[in-house]
Amino acid sequence: xxxxxxxxxxxxxxxxxxxxxxxxxxxxxxxxxxxxxxxxxxxxxxxxxxxxxxxxxxxxxxxxxxxxxxxxxxxxxxxxxxxxxxxxxxxxxxxxxxxxxxxxxxxxxxxxxxxxxxxxxxxxxxxxxxxxxxxxxxxxxxxxxxxxxxxxxxxxxxxxxxxxxxxxxxxxxxxxxxxxxxxxxxxxxxxxxxxxxxxxxxxxxxxxxxxxxxxxxxxxxxxxxxxxxxxxxxxxxxxxxxxxxxxxxxxxxxxxxx
Amino acid sequence: xxxxxxxxxxxxxxxxxxxxxxxxxxxxxxxxxxxxxxxxxxxxxxxxxxxxxxxxxxxxxxxxxxxxxxxxxxxxxxxxxxxxxxxxxxxxxxxxxxxxxxxxxxxxxxxxxxxxxxxxxxxxxxxxxxxxxxxxxxxxxxxxxxxxxxxxxxxxxxxxxxxxxxxxxxxxxx
Numbered sequence: 025x026x027x028x029x030x031x032x033x034x035x036x037x038x039x040x041x042x043x044x045x046x047x048x049x050x051x052x053x054x055x056x057x058x059x060x061x062x063x064x065x066x067x068x069x070x071x072x073x074x075x076x077x078x079x080x081x082x083x084x085x086x087x088x089x090x091x092x093x094x095x096x097x098x099x100x101x102x103x104x105x106x107x108x109x110x111x112x113x114x115x116x117x118x119x120x121x122x123x124x125x126x127x128x129x130x131x132x133x134x135x136x137x138x139x140x141x142x143x144x145x146x147x148x149x150x151x152x153x154x155x156x157x158x159x160x161x162x163x164x165x166x167x168x169x170x171x172x173x174x175x176x177x178x179x180x181x182x183x184x185x186x187x188x189x190x191x192x193x194x195x196x197x198x199x200x201x202x203x204x205x206x207x208x209x210x211x212x213x214x215x216x217x218x219x220x221x222x223x224x225x226x227x228x229x230x231x232x233x234x235x236x237x238x239x240x241x242x243x244x245x246x247x248x249x250x251x252x253x254x255x256x257x258x259x260x261x262x263x264x265x266x267x268x269x270x271x272x273x274x275x276x277x278x279x280x281x282x
Numbered sequence: 283x284x285x286x287x288x289x290x291x292x293x294x295x296x297x298x299x300x301x302x303x304x305x306x307x308x309x310x311x312x313x314x315x316x317x318x319x320x321x322x323x324x325x326x327x328x329x330x331x332x333x334x335x336x337x338x339x340x341x342x343x344x345x346x347x348x349x350x351x352x353x354x355x356x357x358x359x360x361x362x363x364x365x366x367x368x369x370x371x372x373x374x375x376x377x378x379x380x381x382x383x384x385x386x387x388x389x390x391x392x393x394x395x396x397x398x399x400x401x402x403x404x405x406x407x408x409x410x411x412x413x414x415x416x417x418x419x420x421x422x423x424x425x426x427x428x429x430x431x432x433x434x435x436x437x438x439x440x441x442x443x444x445x446x447x448x449x450x451x452x453x454x455x456x
Contacts, residue, residue, distance in 0.1 A: 137308060138289075216294075241302045247295035247309075251347050259295045270289045276312075 083120055086164035092117075093170070124163065124171040127152055129180070132195035134272055140244035141196030142208075142262035145169075145184075148193055165190075188212040192262060198243040207236050208260070216249070216259040285323045288316055297340075297347035299356060313349075313357045318366060322381040327425045330376050331355070378427070387432035391421055392441055395455045404445070406452045407433075 081088045096102065131151045135143060149165050156163065172193060175182040181197035187209045194200065200208075210225055211217035222233040237258050240246035249257040290296040290312045300306040320339045321329070334340055334354055341348040349357070358377060361367035365383065370376040391410065395401060398415075409415070411429050416422045421429070433453050436442035445452050 241300075241305070244302065244305050247293070247305060248298055248301055249295040249347075250298045252294065257294065259293065261293070264289075264293060266289060266292055273288065276288070276315075 082117060084162065086162045086167055089117075089120075090164070090166050121167070121171045121174055124152070124167060125175050127155060128168065128171055128175065128193075129195070131155065132193070136196065138272075138276075139260070139262040140246075141194060141198060142245050142260065143193050143195070144187075144262060145191040145193055147262075185209075198245065200243075203232070203236050204239060207233075207240070211258070211260055212263055215263040215265060216257045218252075218255050218257050220255060283323075285320060288312065291316065291342060292345060294345055294347050297342065297349050297353075299350075299353045310357060310360045314360050314364065314366070317357065317361065317379070318381040321379045325423060327379060327428060328370070328376060329379050331358070332375065380428070384428065384431035384435045387421060387424065387428065388435040388439070388441075390419075391432060392436055392455065394419055394421075401455050404452055404454045406447065406450060408450070410453070 078088075078092075082092060128148065131148060132141065132143060135151075145165055145168060149163070149168055152163055152168065169184070169191070172182050172184060176184075181195065183194040183200075185192040185194060185200070185205050185208055192208060192212075206226060207217060207222060210221060217237075219230060219233045219237065222228055222236070223230060226233075237246065240258065240260070241248060245262065246258045246260050249259055290309075296309065296312070300309050317339060321327070331351065331354060335348065335351060340354055355374065358367055358374075361379075362369070362377075366380050368378040368380070370378060394416070395403075405413075407426060407429055411422065411424045411426070421432075424432070430444075430451070433442055433444055436455075437444055440456065442453050442455050445454060
């Protein structure tokens with residue numbers, strides 16, 4: 025019986041067909057690449073036009089920045105990923121956040137001796153805006169959060185702790201674990217917290233609560249008030265609302281240990 | 283002009299001596315600053331420890347917090363170490379508060395003297411601290427003991443000489 029497809033001849037034929045497909049594939053790929061190259065060129069030109077048109081907007085308008093960042097996130101681009109390149113050079117996005125980062129560090133350093141290196145995002149925002157003056161560019165809390173994330177990635181000891189719908193910004197590398205964070209969140213409401221409150225709200229043992237509070241005292245984030253009615257209260261300068269708009273006086277500056 | 287209290291004054295823990303050493307250091311520095319500013323504002327030159335406890339400085343009625351006697355003593359000891367306080371008795375119940383040191387006062391007095399072209403004139407201590415001419419000056423109302431020390435500082439510098447007169451002391455400026 026004579027079977028089709030099997031035998032030396034069939035194999036050779038198959039091989040030839042494969043070779044032809046391969047060649048065709050190469051030709052197809054080359055075509056595609058040529059097409060893609062062209063598209064990329066066009067894309068690059070459009071990006072450059074975009075950049076020059078919107079560079080001003082990016083520097084001046086915080087809402088635009090949010091939307092721009094969201095757009096970048098959608099297409100998988102991080103404009104703050106590297107210092108060089110299109111995003112920072114042409115659009116100046118990197119510069120804007122870099123400068124903001126420096127400002128944030130300055131504010132936190134100036135207040136560190138008061139609050140131990142913990143500050144609410146609100147207060148930080150308030151002081152950054154103040155420092156920029158009337159005619160400076162608008163800065164939103166979203167901008168601050170992004171700049172702080174960048175600082176954190178660069179290993180500057182920065183961190184953000186979610187409390188009461190916003191954040192506490194940590195600017196010193198104090199070790200704060202989940203227990204500490206949760207107590208900070210509890211303290212946010214009144215600016216202070218007690219052992220009883222911790223036990224009632226979090227259902228912890230007395231020792232665990234004391235341990236956390238001692239740590240906060242040790243890190244300089246909390247002060248002890250032993251004249252409170254009932255039991256001692258642990259107050260955090262970072263959450264003391266009266267401090268929000270109080271500038272550092274020359275006297276206070278003189279008290280700061282170098 | 284009313285006295286401006288620092289932020290710590292309304293912060294309840296400020297009136298508790300802090301257990302943490304670093305925080306306590308900051309606290310004491312702030313207390314020293316507050317005591318000196320307050321005394322300067324009120325032109326107080328001496329303090330009595332027992333009376334001090336009831337003074338607004340150490341007793342904030344609004345937030346119902348006051349510094350204990352022990353804590354006040356700690357603050358005073360800090361001030362003494364810095365050269366701003368001197369005990370008047372062994373029991374440490376009264377002290378002199380020098381929110382300005384004698385050398386600083388001496389300088390201010392001498393500036394006034396030379397600015398008014400009164401070098402080489404003689405003054406009685408009373409004229410300097412209570413005279414009409416000095417009414418607008420900061421050193422007006424300066425207590426005798428401080429005035430004397432300030433002039434002694436100037437004397438050491440060769441800028442003045444304290445002379446004894448019939449009814450008290452006087453000073454000549456060079």
